[in-house]
Amino acid sequence: AQTAPGFPLQGVSQTLNVSYGSNVVSPPGELIPRPEVANPPTISSPTFTPAGKAVLFMVDTDVPRNGTRIQLLHWLVSNVTLSAGNGTSGALSIPSTAEATYRQPSPPVGDIPHHYTFVLYPQPADFAVPAQFTDILQTRAGFNFSAFVAAAGLSNPLAANYIQVQNLTGVSGTATTFPPPAPTVSPTSSGPAQFPGAAARTAALGGGKLMWAGVATAMVVGVAAFAL
Structure with missing residues (x-):
């Protein structure tokens, strides 16, 4: 799978090449030390053509809040x-002026590895951030990837990839209790994507089923304490 387990979009067939320094993320889901992801990665996509533009997302789906896991836009x-x-x-030129600038993955100390999914979409000519999402660009927490994609009228994705990052800085013998991992979800069809000047690409559905990894007593964790 090119997207993380539990991510609302599954079945993306093309891999987005993501590199942090000399580390090329492979396979998808590679666990990377937190210090190595301080700066934005370089990204390439052999399926990308010079005939148009694209929109890039990076989303954490494992942010603990009020006994559950929510999304955070990175x-x-x-x-x-x-x-x-x-x-x-297929190296991509990513503007420094972004709707939401890159935020380093910083899971809470001692929490499970967080999953960070990158997705590249063909950009419609009239693309704009939907009005109902302007505030979330600042707060970041509570992002809804599926709702944003639908509201922005984005087509099927060109490529995707994901990494895992865990924060073990200063971990001691005193454990903090976190919510259980988010359940996996039924895959959303990603169908064939048509990029301007490129042939249609077919993305097959991936299987998915709901399962909880465990049960834990949840605590309320403030937004400032995680995934900043």
Whole structure:
């Protein structure tokens, strides 16, 4: 799978190449030390063509809050293009001016590894952040990926990938109780994606089933304490 377990979009067939320094994320879901993800990664996609623009997302689906797990938007940037002279490698040019600038993965100390999913969508000519999501670009926590995609009229994704990051900084013998991991979800069809100037790409559905990894006594955790 190119997206994380429990992510609301499943069945993306194309892998988005994500690199943190010299570390090329492979396979999808690689566990990366937190210090290595301080800066935005470089991203490429062999399926990307120079005929249009794209929208890039990075979303954490494991943020603990009030006894459950919610989404947090780590990165949202539009007007992504193919870097000049890099048509073969598919290296992407990502504008520094973003709707939501890159935020380093910083799970709460001692929590489970958090899953951070990257998704690249073809950008419609009239793309704009839906009005109901303008505030979430600042608060980040409580993001709803599926609702945003639907409201923005985005088509099926071009490619995706994900990483895992765990924060073990200063972990001691005193454990903090966190909510159980988010359940996996039934996959959302991603169908064939048509990028301007490119052939249709087919993304097959992936299987999914609900399962809870365990039960824990939950505590209320403030937004400032996690995934900042």
